[in-house]
Amino acid sequence: MMSKAGGRSSGLDGPGCPRERPGSPLLGWIGIIPRAASAITVVTAGAVLVGWWLDVQTLKSVHPTFVTMKANTALAFLAAAASLWLHCRAGSSLWTRRLSRACAGGVAVVGLLTFLEYALNLPFHIDQILFREGPGAVGTPHLGRMAITAAICFLLLGTALCLLDAKARRVRRLFFAMVVLIALFGQLAVLGYVLGEGYLYGVGATTAMALHTALLFLVLSAGVLCARPELSGVELLMSAGAGGVMARRLILAAFGAPFVLGWVIVKGRKLGLYDSAFESSLLVVGCVVLIVRHIWKSAAALECIDRDRGRAVEDRGRLALREEAAQAAVRERDEFLSIASHELRTPIAALQLTLQALERRLGGGEPATLRHDPTARAVEGSLRQVARLTRLVDQLLDLSRIKAGRLELELERVNLAEVVRQAVEPLRGVLAQAGCALRLHVEREILGCWDALRIEQVVTNLVSNALKYGANAPVEVSALRRGDTAVIAVRDHGIGIAPENTARIFERFERAVSSRDYAGVGIGLFVARQIVEAHGGSIRVESALGMGSTFVVELPIEHVVEPLEATRTRPERKRPQAKRRAPERTKSAVEDDGELSATLVDLLDKPSIP
Structure with missing residues (x-):
């Protein structure tokens, strides 16, 4: 599922459609909805079976004047919930998948047999296997038999559950159409109970659909859609982009408008406020008003999203410019350190040579003389600072080599x-x-x-x-x-x-x-x-x-x-020492620097240094 994998393709394909959608906190709920739908279904269907076992009318029909949920209906709901739950288990095995499909197949078979009972008027004696329903049940001309709309929904639901593992793209539209059809049947039945219109949850002389049956079909349709969001387009519905915002608002209007307008029209008719012609006008005007309202609010939300996106793009551009400026400053700093450290080596070397020569001339390098002569102590202190500065320059050079990847x-x-x-x-x-x-x-x-x-x-x-x-x-x-x-x-x-x-x-x-x-x-x-x-x-x-x-x-x-022994006889690399005897009168160009060369020439031209 999307909440776990996060990398599946988006719900709808088409020319120019992106494969990935903006993230949204709502996407985290996709993995929870199927399990929640399974749990709700198990609890409700289990309560109905307990009601049949203990003959508790409230558990069977919610209200004494409502249609009861049949025992085989509750059993089919349990099988559908088990199939959905097993499919959503993380890391499920092959046998778990097979058991899930077996439960889904059982749901489809129950729906198909019941539909054939209605279509062929041929009883298969599956209606009252678990419990027998007494005569006089509300909205039940065929005792113990589920509604024909419920049978169609179970046939579609079982087939959709079997298609959850399908990988072919052509299955997408079929899967989505079946689940949406289940939701529409459930919505019509719930609307009928809300408005008190029996023709919306009962078809002719067939058994009517129970209220909690209709509600469970709505719950399971949502769970099945979220179980494969890439097949159903739920990713688009849950996305934080403009498409997700528009889809959520219009879907709420599509599901909410019939309930609101239907309730107003039915109540007005019962109170005798208007005739049938006015009802039609009221329905049209109400639909226009609700649609225009939601379009207006959706347009305002999209405008806010566009403004936020524009500000984000501007902020990203400013951040990019700042980052580029910061990187340029870092490059300039590193270049300066490299150049400065190289340029400092020459004058420091000349200064060190001069101080060393001055130290020798002051007392011949005798410790006692150095201890009592303030000038000699000052020169010694200066040499320590020069050595410290030399170490710092060497570190800066190493830093430049490391930055350039030339540390050998x-x-x-x-x-x-x-x-x-x-x-x-x-x-x-x-x-x-x-x-x-x-x-x-x-x-x-x-x-x-x-x-x-x-x-x-x-x-x-x-x-x-x-x-x-x-x-x-x-x-x-x-x-x-x-x-x-x-x-x-x-x-x-x-x-x-x-x-x-x-x-x-x-x-x-x-x-x-x-x-x-x-x-x-x-x-x-x-x-x-x-x-x-x-x-x-x-x-x-x-x-x-x-x-x-x-x-x-x-x-x-x-x-x-x-x-x-080979290690001990290996010639060691020479290390610079604070004091060492200068070579005999030999002149050489050390570096391409006038002051250092002049200093060396001056030192070497002097009489021999003690």
Whole structure:
């Protein structure tokens, strides 16, 4: 059904007809209506059978002056309800479907036999098998026999229930016509009871249709239509579009107008207010008034829908423009960051070289001299800030590479334990100045294929975060092997992270705290996550406010067959150092930048630097 599957075709086909209709909250009721109709039918028919068993006239006929629902009619209703219920069961089996069709076939057979009894005047002795009806029953010239209109409705109902599983498109019109005909028979009978006109629920010398029989035919016709909405056009009736609004309003008018006008005409006739000619005029005028009223209201509703749709289209256009502008701003920002980070590398390198040369000239690099000379301490502090700025520029460059999909890894066989030690060792002095005792626990060797410099970058970022948010408290770094996974953990005892921020902090430019309290732009963890995921691993954080944080990196171990000695003899990639002796007087063009080249030439032309 539509409420479950949601993907079946719409009810009516034709040139230019859409296959999908606008969604509506009413569509959710389609799956409930068949089951509700089955339940109502079972309760009502069961009450009638109890009435026949206990001889309770109210259960059999609703009112003593009304026609009774016959026992075989109630039994046929139970079979129809069972067929509809079994068909609507989710995931029903083949045997359930077969049982549903068997019940539907039984309903059609009861209707056909009763119709033949009337047509051929040949009793088949099926009318009073369950209970015998006494003489003098209201509107029942054939005792125990259902009305001929009821027999026709059961024949149509059983056939429609058998067609619920049909897939051919040509069945659609036949199915819809049969169910609508059942509803019309039921509506005429109910209208007859409302107006007190027996000819509307009884045909000649045949048994009349009971009131609750007519009502159950209306209920079951609605249930059968909703059981296959794509066959009946119910999807159109339930849709939120203009067609659905128009259909609901006109159907209400079509079903409601006969009751209203008929009641007015019959009451006026009984009171002697007008003759038969005036009745016809009143009927015509009343129909025109009701139709015009509903057309007017439907047109107003359609106009409102069109206005809302127009506003929605305008809003969608504005949102599209805003989204395009936002995307353009993001592209410009990323381009600016990429260009700025590249352009900053050259002047930063020149500044770093100048400060390093000045540091050597001030005291020959002697620690004692550096401690007592304010200028030397200022230069040392400037070098730390330059190093910090260099890391930020490197992160911006990594961010640009990640955005462009150019983050490349140089995988090689390395000892992860040694990589972690080399990453942490340069940070010992900074940790000590911040009052953070370093607790390092790594296994002797964890062999695998990784990009050593990128893994060092991840560890450095995590330890720097631990230093920033957990000053004056120990920082614990561990590297262990767990099966086929290498696990790196960095734990601090700082301010911690709220649970709702643990996933967000790994996104670009996201931070768990304000930049006014702690410096940073929110790039380090994002870059770390991209590097780890590029290795096929994962990174997560375990934290609580005030309880510190533990960042856990899990990397899959690529098995290697070379002996460990090959790893130890592999030439290591050179890493930049804060202090190193300059080469002999050699001049070379480093980058296409005048200031950096001039700085290098000036430094190399000086007498040898101690």
